[in-house]
Each structure stands twice: as C-alpha cells, then as structure tokens.
Amino acid sequence: MARTYLTHSAPETGEVERRRWMFRHPVVIRITHWINAICLLVLLMSGLQIFNAHPALYWGNISTFDTPLMAMSSTEDDPPKGVTTMFGKTFDTTGWLGSSAGADGEPADRGFPSWLTLPSDQDLTGGRSWHFFFAWAFVLNGLAYLLYGVISGQLRFRVIPSRDQVRHFGASVWEHVTLRFPQGDEAKRYNVIQKLTYLVVLFVLLPVQVLAGLAMSPAMDAAFPFLLTLFDGRQSARTVHFVVAGLLALFVIVHVALVVLSGFWNNMRGMITGWFVIERKVVPAGVAGEPRA
Amino acid sequence: MSLRPSRRALLTGASAVAAAAMLGGCDRLGNTEWFQRTLKTGEDANLFVQRLLLTERSLAPEYAEADISPWFKPNGTEDPPDKPYKALAKGKFAKYHLEVAGLVEAPFKLSLAELRKLPARTQVTRHDCVEGWSAIGKWTGVPLADLLTRAKLKPEARYVMFHCADTMDHGEDDGGSDDAQDAGSDEMTPVGNANPAMTKQAGTGESRKDAGGQQGSAETGASGGSPVRYYESLDLVDAFHPQTILAYDMNGKALPVSNGAPLRLRVERNLGYKQAKYVMRIEVVESFAHIGDGKGGYWEDQGYAWYAGI
Numbered sequence: 274m275a276r277t278y279l280t281h282s283a284p285e286t287g288e289v290e291r292r293r294w295m296f297r298h299p300v301v302i303r304i305t306h307w308i309n310a311i312c313l314l315v316l317l318m319s320g321l322q323i324f325n326a327h328p329a330l331y332w333g334n335i336s337t338f339d340t341p342l343m344a345m346s347s348t349e350d351d352p353p354k355g356v357t358t359m360f361g362k363t364f365d366t367t368g369w370l371g372s373s374a375g376a377d378g379e380p381a382d383r384g385f386p387s388w389l390t391l392p393s394d395q396d397l398t399g400g401r402s403w404h405f406f407f408a409w410a411f412v413l414n415g416l417a418y419l420l421y422g423v424i425s426g427q428l429r430f431r432v433i434p435s436r437d438q439v440r441h442f443g444a445s446v447w448e449h450v451t452l453r454f455p456q457g458d459e460a461k462r463y464n465v466i467q468k469l470t471y472l473v474v475l476f477v478l479l480p481v482q483v484l485a486g487l488a489m490s491p492a493m494d495a496a497f498p499f500l501l502t503l504f505d506g507r508q509s510a511r512t513v514h515f516v517v518a519g520l521l522a523l524f525v526i527v528h529v530a531l532v533v534l535s536g537f538w539n540n541m542r543g544m545i546t547g548w549f550v551i552e553r554k555v556v557p558a559g560v561a562g563e564p565r566a
Numbered sequence: 567m568s569l570r571p572s573r574r575a576l577l578t579g580a581s582a583v584a585a586a587a588m589l590g591g592c593d594r595l596g597n598t599e600w601f602q603r604t605l606k607t608g609e610d611a612n613l614f615v616q617r618l619l620l621t622e623r624s625l626a627p628e629y630a631e632a633d634i635s636p637w638f639k640p641n642g643t644e645d646p647p648d649k650p651y652k653a654l655a656k657g658k659f660a661k662y663h664l665e666v667a668g669l670v671e672a673p674f675k676l677s678l679a680e681l682r683k684l685p686a687r688t689q690v691t692r693h694d695c696v697e698g699w700s701a702i703g704k705w706t707g708v709p710l711a712d713l714l715t716r717a718k719l720k721p722e723a724r725y726v727m728f729h730c731a732d733t734m735d736h737g738e739d740d741g742g743s744d745d746a747q748d749a750g751s752d753e754m755t756p757v758g759n760a761n762p763a764m765t766k767q768a769g770t771g772e773s774r775k776d777a778g779g780q781q782g783s784a785e786t787g788a789s790g791g792s793p794v795r796y797y798e799s800l801d802l803v804d805a806f807h808p809q810t811i812l813a814y815d816m817n818g819k820a821l822p823v824s825n826g827a828p829l830r831l832r833v834e835r836n837l838g839y840k841q842a843k844y845v846m847r848i849e850v851v852e853s854f855a856h857i858g859d860g861k862g863g864y865w866e867d868q869g870y871a872w873y874a875g876i
Binding site: 315323324326327329331334335336338388391392393394397398399401402403404405406407408409489490491492493494495496497498501507508511533537 | 577589592593596602604605606607608609611612616619620624625626627629633635637639692694695696697698699700701702834835836837865868869870871875876
C-alpha cells in the first residue's frame with residue numbers, strides 16, 4: 274500500500290528529503306468524518322436558534338427567572354443595546370449577544386446573531402426541525418463510526434495511547450505547545466494529546482451531549498427518570514447541553530486550526546482520498562548528525 | 567515559502583465566501599418543500615421511537631410540594647379578549663359548561679361544579695415550554711380517561727380535540743405584520759415578569775413562528791375574518807394516560823385566568839403548547855385534517871410538530 278520514493282535532495286548537505294505515501298483513512302472513516310462535520314455544524318447553529326427562543330440558562334429543575342446563571346437581552350434604548358448577564362455580572366454585548374442586526378439589517382432582539390443561527394431569522398420551529406433531523410443523522414453516523422472503529426481496530430489504534438506515548442507525555446505536551454509537528458514514522462499515528470482529546474470528545478463530551486439533549490425531552494424523562502438525576506434537573510441539563518456545545522465548538526476550532534497549521538492540503542487530501550504524505554528528512558550514512566525519524 | 571501569504575489569503579477568502587454561501591443556501595434549502603418534508607422525518611422518528619420507549623404506565627416525574635415554582639409563568643394568552651369568555655369569567659364561571667361530543671355514544675355537558683364533584687387526581691409536575699424554560703406546579707383535575715369512558719368512544723375514534731375560548735388570529739388576515747408583532751411581544755412580555763432579561767425578546771416581526779403557548783393578536787380586534795381560536799389534539803395514547811387531566815385547580819387554588827381558567831389540559835410527557843388553556847369543548851374525531859389548517863393544533867398549523875414529547 275505504501276509507496277516510497279525520493280522527491281528532492283540537497284547536494285550540499287547530502288540531505289535527502291523523502292516523501293512517503295501512507296494510506297491513512299479508510300473510506301468508512303472518511304465518510305463518517307464528513308457527515309459528522311456537517312452534523313456538528315448544523316446542530317450547533319440550529320441549537321443556537323433554539324436557545325434564542327429563551328436566551329437564558331438556569332440550574333435545577335425549574336427556571337428561576339429572576340436569577341438566571343446567564344441571560345441575554347436587549348435594552349429599551351434607541352438603538353437598543355445588547356446586554357449579557359452572567360453570574361450576576363452584566364456585560365455590554367451589542368452587535369453580538371442580546372441585540373444584533375437581523376436579516377433586514379435593523380437591530381433585532383436576539384440572543385445569538387443571525388449569522389450564527391440556522392435558520393438565520395428567528396424561527397424556533399425551523400430550528401427544531403433542523404436540529405432533530407441532524408441529531409438523528411449524528412447519532413446513526415456516530416454509531417456506524419464506532420461499530421466500524423471497534424471491528425476494524427481503527428478506534429484502538431487512533432485513540433488509545435500506546436505505552437511509549439504515555440511515558441513521553443511531558444515531551445509530547447511541549448512539542449504540541451510549540452507547534453512542532455511530528456515527522457517521519459511518528460507522524461503515522463496520532464500523538465498522545467490528540468489521542469486523549471479524541472478519547473474525551475468521543476467518550477465523554479458527545480455522549481454527555483446526547484444524554485443532556487434527551488433529558489430536555491419531557492417524554493424521555495418519563496421513560497428514563499435517571500436522566501434528571503444525572504443532570505440534577507431539566508434546566509441543568511439544558512445548561513450542560515449549552516456548555517458542552519461550546520466545548521465541542523472549541524474542539525472543532527482547534528482541530529481546524531491544527532489541520533491548517535500542520536499542512537492543510539496534505540490533511541485535506543488525507544481525509545478526502547485517504548492518502549497522506551509523510552515527510553521524512555533522512556541523512557545518508559557518513560554525514561554527521563543524528564537521524565530523526 | 568513565498569506562496570504562504572497568498573495561500574492563507576486564499577483559504578481565508580474561500581472560507582468566508584463558502585460560509586456566506588452556505589448560510590444563504592441553508593435558508594433557501596430550508597424554505598423548499600421537499601427539504602422541509604425531509605427534515606420532518608426527524609420529528610417523525612422522535613414520535614416513533616418515543617412511543618416504543620414509553621409504556622402507558624411511564625409516568626412523568628412528580629415532585630414534592632416544596633419544589634413548586636414560586637411563580638408559574640403564564641405564557642401565551644393571559645386574558646382572552648373574547649366577549650363570551652369575559653362574560654363567563656365575570657360570573658366566576660358558574661355558567662361554564664364543558665362539552666364532550668363528536669364520535670361518542672353518549673355526548674354530555676358538565677358544569678364546573680359537576681366536574682369538581684367527579685373523582686380527581688392531583689399531581690405536582692414540571693411544565694416544559696418549547697422555548698426552553700420550565701416551571702413546576704400542582705394540578706388538580708378530572709382524568710380525561712374518566713370523561714372519555716363516560717362518553718363511550720365509537721370504534722372509529724382516533725383523536726381528541728380540545729377547542730379553546732381564546733381567539734388567536736382573525737382568519738384571512740392572519741400573517742399580517744401587526745399580527746406578527748403582537749404574537750411576539752405578547753408572548754415575551756408576561757405581566758409581572760420580574761426579570762428584565764426576559765421582558766424584551768423576539769419582539770420583532772420575525773418572531774411569528776415562536777410558539778410559547780397560547781397567544782394571539784386578538785387585541786387588534788377589529789380586523790375581519792372568522793376568529794381562529796386556540797385548539798389542540800391528542801391521540802388516544804396520551805388521552806388515556808393516567809396523568810392526563812383537565813385541571814381546575816393550580817397550587818391548591820382555583821385556576822387563575824392567566825393560567826387557563828376555568829379548565830386546562832395537563833398532558834404531562836408533552837411540551838407546553840399541548841397544555842391547552844380555556845378548554846371549552848372536547849370533540850372526539852377520526853381525523854383532524856378538516857379542522858383549522860389540518861395539522862392538529864394552533865401551533866402545529868404554524869409549523870410545530872404535532873408530537874410534542876421532545
């Protein structure tokens with residue numbers, strides 16, 4: 274599967290740059306990855322649309338309207354100001370939260386701005402339709418991914434850190450914060466931070482997100498009362514759902530940033546065709562220096 | 567390496583264009599009928615799966631009296647503008663009668679006093695609004711199953727319709743701009759809401775589709791057309807559920823007008839817009855295709871899912 278060939282050599286140093294093609298992403302992983310990407314984007318944006326119908330968060334079973342954990346609103350000023358209160362503190366968030374330009378360009382009273390919501394206009398039922406459809410797509414796609422990942426061994430290879438990785442955890446963290454990306458053989462597998470991140474996203478954040486979503490359904494609460502116990506009430510479940518959505522959005526932002534920084538086209542090719550190039554600098558024998566592979 | 571800046575600019579530009587195109591595209595897609603129908607399959611799946619998971623005996627959680635919300639947020643209509651209703655309210659609902667009719671062997675009418683004499687059920691339950699907030703209240707009322715059993719359903723009976731007293735729109739004029747205005751502001755400015763954060767939201771013309779519960783623009787009154795009153799429907803699964811009651815008391819006192827006096831539906835395991843207030847008439851039907859816009863309820867006619875379990 275893997276082809277190796279020389280592409281470039283620098284005669285002065287005798288250094289040879291070798292590019293090696295690696296078939297990194299099997300087709301099931303590529304398809305489920307892109308379906309998942311679409312689902313997460315739609316779920317986030319339609320979720321913000323639903324949130325906008327009552328842009329406030331509480332803890333417990335009920336809404337304590339006087340003392341929300343967080344709330345967005347607009348003032349009576351002309352033009353209106355957007356105001357966000359969090360843990361009793363108030364912030365001016367005009368143009369972003371509480372009040373921002375609607376579809377017609379006029380200031381509208383809305384939690385999140387229209388460019389972040391789906392549909393862009395205030396439309397709760399539209400948002401709910403998008404959200405439920407893509408929630409089903411997300412869950413079924415995720416199950417297909419997990420099933421394939423377990424059977425093929427890909428999941429274990431991808432997300433479970435190997436022993437040597439655990440041992441070199443500190444060095445790996447330092448490499449990561451200095452944005453030095455592994456080359457050569459080390460680039461064939463995910464590094465320990467990647468693995469741990471995927472592990473947390475796959476087996477903590479996403480399941481919690483689904484359960485918190487279900488806990489908001491009055492019918493699901495009747496079928497599975499433990500959902501309410503788990504989240505300490507329906508309004509807390511709504512708050513957890515909101516916070517975890519934020520964490521997932523953060524994960525996606527960092528993920529995309531690292532995709533760009535570590536070789537955008539190579540990564541994109543990898544996730545579209547499956548083929549990924551591993552660069553490896555090889556210093557031929559007899560030339561000073563330590564091989565880094 | 568000299569390629570770097572232009573590549574970065576290219577990527578940034580391309581993502582910006584793609585994002586804008588995607589947003590506009592999604593909105594346009596969301597307005598096409600085939601795509602709306604596709605999206606609705608998600609809500610159909612909700613009904614299908616939840617019906618598999620819930621038995622007739624799966625009860626919505628019930629709470630302790632100490633958990634009752636200090637203020638049960640009235641939503642939607644808080645004071646029906648309709649003259650017949652106002653007259654009933656003035657007489658403390660002494661002349662009120664609940665009518666049970668339609669596909670039943672023995673239609674009947676009961677006054678509020680007669681309803682109060684029937685076996686009652688009291689439950690402290692959580693009310694979940696489709697907008698996202700929750701409140702806990704104590705409800706006392708007549709189990710709907712008792713009334714339906716008394717009326718004896720005909721074999722073709724499939725749905726139970728609840729016709730309410732409060733006018734929401736005026737027929738053909740519905741959808742006008744002032745209508746939308748009122749739907750939004752009425753919904754989001756409940757009297758006595760102490761939280762400023764909640765008092766001014768979604769008050770613009772684009773908020774028409776935000777169902778909070780029962781609310782309408784009947785205040786604008788004079789417009790023509792036949793009045794569209796709030797209505798809702800249940801299938802027999804929810805209608806015969808032990809926690810489905812027609813409540814006349816809230817938190818141990820007679821139901822206030824703002825919360826649906828003299829009689830409101832409590833169908834726990836469902837969102838707020840199913841909990842019809844000001845119920846005047848119960849009609850058992852085979853299909854609701856001929857009622858309203860045919861979707862089974864006032865908010866359903868505005869696009870909300872008929873099944874409100876999630």
